Amino acid sequence: MDTKNIGLRDIEVADTKISDIDGERGKLIYRGYDILDLTKNSTFEETSYLLLNDDLPTRTELEEFKQRLIDARDMPRQMQSNMRNWRKNADPMVMLQAFVVALAGYYDDKGENDEQINYQSAINLISKMPTIVASWERVRTGKDIVDPDPRLSHAANFLNMLVGEKPDAETERIFDICLILHADHTFNASTFAAREVASTGAHMYSAVSAAIGALSGPLHGGANHEVMKMLLEIKSVDNAESWVKERLNRGEKIMGMGHAVYKTYDPRAQVLKELSKRLAKKTGQPWYDITEVVEETTIREMKKQKGIDIYPNVDLYSASLYYMLKIPPDLNTPIFAISRVAGWTSHVIEEKFARAAPKPVLYRPKATYVGKYCGPQGCEYKPIELRQ
Ligand code: COA
DSSP: OOGGGGGGTTOOOOOOSSEEEETTTTEEEETTEEHHHHHHHOOHHHHHHHHHSSSOOOHHHHHHHHHHHHHTOOOOHHHHHHHHTSOTTOOHHHHHHHHHHHHGGGOSOOOTTOHHHHHHHHHHHHHHHHHHHHHHHHHHTTOOOOOOOTTSOHHHHHHHHHHSSOOOHHHHHHHHHHHHHHSOOSSOHHHHHHHHHHTTTOOHHHHHHHHHHHHTSTTTTTHHHHHHHHHHHHOSHHHHHHHHHHHHHTTOOOTTBOOSSOSSOOHHHHHHHHHHHHHHHHHOOSHHHHHHHHHHHHHHHHHHHHOOOOOBOHHHHHHHHHHHTTOOGGGHHHHHHHHHHHHHHHHHHHHHHOOOSSOOOOOOOOOOOOSOOOOTTOOOOOOGGGOO
């Protein structure tokens, strides 16, 4: 087997107009716009519109889009009661995946082949996923669910539903920037999972639920939870260097470091690093400083041990940042999901209705069979009593 095909690295499977990464120069664009510009000037609502449509909205289009998002925030009441029956220590990613696909049960017409219905499903998912995540946090900690507040922005509404308190303007903006930064990233594992499911003609909720499953893995979105576990284990700046060296000497990976596409600093990590530093100054907590030592030590050791240049990815500094925003670490990955859903749904729509080239087809890669071979007739089936 040609080794370059392992993990489908460098294999182009479709054209996309949604986003692009320049891994050599550390650039990420959404529909032609630099992510760094969007973090300075845009909001998550506007960025979601941009991803779902082909360009930035006019003022009227944005107002209409925001209203549609606000109108879709509520979660069905029956789902709230169902949530109360779950084990309180259920993994929030499992909850999210299950409740996202359960949402489909509330729609008779899921519009597998209707673009407008898919667009409304995208709005539903972008709006309802934060409600599901925040409601689960309230239920599992024995608190009342906080209803969505139509006066609040997408970012502020989520934090309000999560902690039962409106965030200050700085916290709202920091969280909004995090949502913008995580909203899309071309054909990453979860987006590819969504597109692959969509290519079968399945509905949007199924595709997004599959994407959530893919995101949950520690090599993908699950890394930001692993990073916070690592920081909590390291505890203090003084322990950080030796902790990292020990892990690397044992051949283990340092979560939040390395990337399949970026060969330089991930632009999202740069922004998150600055925000984490800002919050560390405000809160006096050590997590930013520890992360910086983790970064520096990993870079130095990887160069020394393997001659490899390695850089932080999006998960390294988001972990400390969310922790300082008082978000429980096991919600780091669900929060990644409530942002990335804007990208997933845009990709599902593109996969189904707007692919430039090649024409949409069912994804069906090939594998090399290296299993048992007993000749052209196949192996002889032995009755169970004759097997040893
Ligand atoms: N810590 C230690 N070593 C690492 C590493 C890390 N985070 N990331 C890569 N490496 C090493 C690998 O062990 C490998 O060494 P080897 O050639 O001696 O086996 C080499 O660098 C190349 O790694 P590889 O896994 O082939 O690189 P990749 O580009 O395919 O991997 C990731 C990308 C993301 C899977 C990988 O960097 C990783 O597992 N990172 C940690 C998990 C993480 O943060 N995921 C979130 C991604 S956004």
